[in-house]
Amino acid sequence: MTSVQVLIIGSGFGGQCTAINLLKRGLQDFLILERRDFMGGTWCQNSYPGAAVDVQSPLYSISHEPYAWSQMFVEQAELEQYTNHVIDKYDLRSKTKTNANVVKVEWNKATTRWLAHIENGEVISAQFVVNASGPLSTPVIPNFKGRDTFKGESFHTNNWNHDYDYRGKHVAIIGSGASAAQVIPAIAEDVAHLHVFQRSPHWVMPRPDYKFSQTQQKLVGNKLIHKGVRTAIYWQLETRMIGFKYSKAMLNIVAQRVALKHIKNQIKDPKMRKAVTPDYTIGCKRIILSNTLYPALSRDNVTLHTRDSGIQSIDEKGIFTKDGQHLDLDLIIYSTGYDATDGVISYPVVGKRGNTLAEFWEEYPRAYLGTTIPDFPNFFVVTGPNTGIGHTSAIFVIEAQMNYIMKAIEATKLRGKSVIEVTKQAESDYTQMIHHEMKSTVWQSGGCNSWYKSKSGHVIAMFPGFSFTYYQLANKFQSNHHEFS
Ligand SMILES: Cc1cc2nc3c(=O)[nH]c(=O)nc-3n(C[C@H](O)[C@H](O)[C@H](O)COP(=O)(O)OP(=O)(O)OC[C@H]3O[C@@H](n4cnc5c(N)ncnc54)[C@H](O)[C@@H]3O)c2cc1C
Helix, strand or coil, X not given: CEEEEEEEECCCHHHHHHHHHHHHCXXXXXXXXXXXXXXXXXXXXXXXXXXECCCCCCCCCCCCCCCCCCECXXXXXXXXXXXXXXXXXXXXXXXXXXXCCEEEEEEECCCCEEEEEECCCCEEEEEEEEECCCCCCCECCCCCCCHHHCCCEEEEHHHCCCCCCCCCCEEEXXXXXXXXXXXXXXXXXXXXXXXXXXXXXXXXXXXXXXXXXXXXXXXXXXXXXXXXXXXXXXXXHHCHXXXXXXXXXXXXXXXXXXXXXXXXXXXXXXXXXXXXXXXXXXXXXXXXXCXXXXXXXXXXXXXXXXXXXXXXXXXXXXXXXXCCCEEECCEEEECXXXXXXXXXXXXXXXXXXXXXXXXXXXXXXXXXXXXXXCCXXXXXXXXXXXXXXXXXXXXXXXXXXXXXXXHHHXXXXXXXXXXEEECHHHHHHHHHHHHHHHCCCHHHHCCCCCCCECCCCCECCECCCXXXXXXXXXXXXXXXXXXXX
């Protein structure tokens, strides 16, 4: 049986940051398991037309890995290149097993180690497990009546079939969130007709993008200048949190009014304007940044179907709508999101009392610093419950989590112990604090239903505060919140 000190599950930025931090501390005894046949996570998987980041690239990157980005909000291909650049720089391929889908992880009381079961029957033993299986890596397709009878092509944006030529075809896209908003303008011009199914509209703001000149690219890739640019972007984005939590008036002035003006500027048809205007406070769902979505929706070959003309059922030839139409289709694109809330981890985890993490999370997912859970010793969740951030880069939070995880592993070693476990009290106090703070946020009180909320109604995806507050909490390791053995 392969045995390692640290097992990392997932090879996206979460897995990469964990590996790099271990290497920087001289810890070489780790292994990364990745279920796909390639490494890299989000940006190597999501190759749908139009895929691009919606946080400025100098900030949406690893803090110590600057890159000569070609524009402010880069597209997927460049993020894939960056991901591979990081993986190769730290020689992470030699530390990774691909095609290794973890199907179960269980604590072995006798050896006080984790056993990770891979789909092919292999078992890996590890002292510490870092789960980095991704908050948005398991796509979900709702079970529409007759879905499987459709004889045309269909796929989720997460698994785009590049062998299929959509040009000149009759296409439907189901969903109107962040991925759909990128796909729609990217394909609208090339298809015969595009039917967009929108259950509820999102707020859309202008995308302040621009291409860097060659000189600017060199400058952005320079370590010192990169740091300065990052800092400026970071603080500019951080002010958004004031609106999301403390000031609805500010949110209205700096965001909702701008978004309403964007609708007015880009859409002429009053019916269409009404159809795309949300009835909840801006920020309650992820804000979409796009200059091309509304013009695409206004095209003659694009039809927007709102709730009243939504999907009744699917048959072998296409979609029946609620208002009695039948749409003949060649392709159905599901842009229906991810299992992001109640299924935070993609495999069962069995803790020291034989209980599963899913059982502990039955009411709603929760964890100390969104990372550790009582009864699940030596187990860390990267991008766990309430570590999401709507206003800045997810990589910033991942790097903040690294401080806690590395300090926890080091504290265990320093004490000559082999096991660390967060106390029930510390986890409970932290979770209470999170949901108390959440009450005043737009995600809880903005009048929408979003993937930020679990079925319990608790917002479990987002951290209810400034990202620097999370950074400070994660950076200050509190040994009295843990038990060592
Ligand atoms: C289309 C899209 C756009 C996004 N845009 C932004 C953005 O603009 N800004 C932002 O801040 N965030 C964005 N995000 C959020 C994104 O999830 C994070 O920014 C970040 O990439 C998360 O990294 P990760 O390593 O935690 O997860 P991932 O990149 O998802 O990596 C997880 C890896 O774990 C692997 N894995 C999962 N389960 C198993 C298993 N059982 N066994 C083995 N391996 C497994 C997966 O195959 C995957 O490779 C976006 C997400 C998506 C899907």
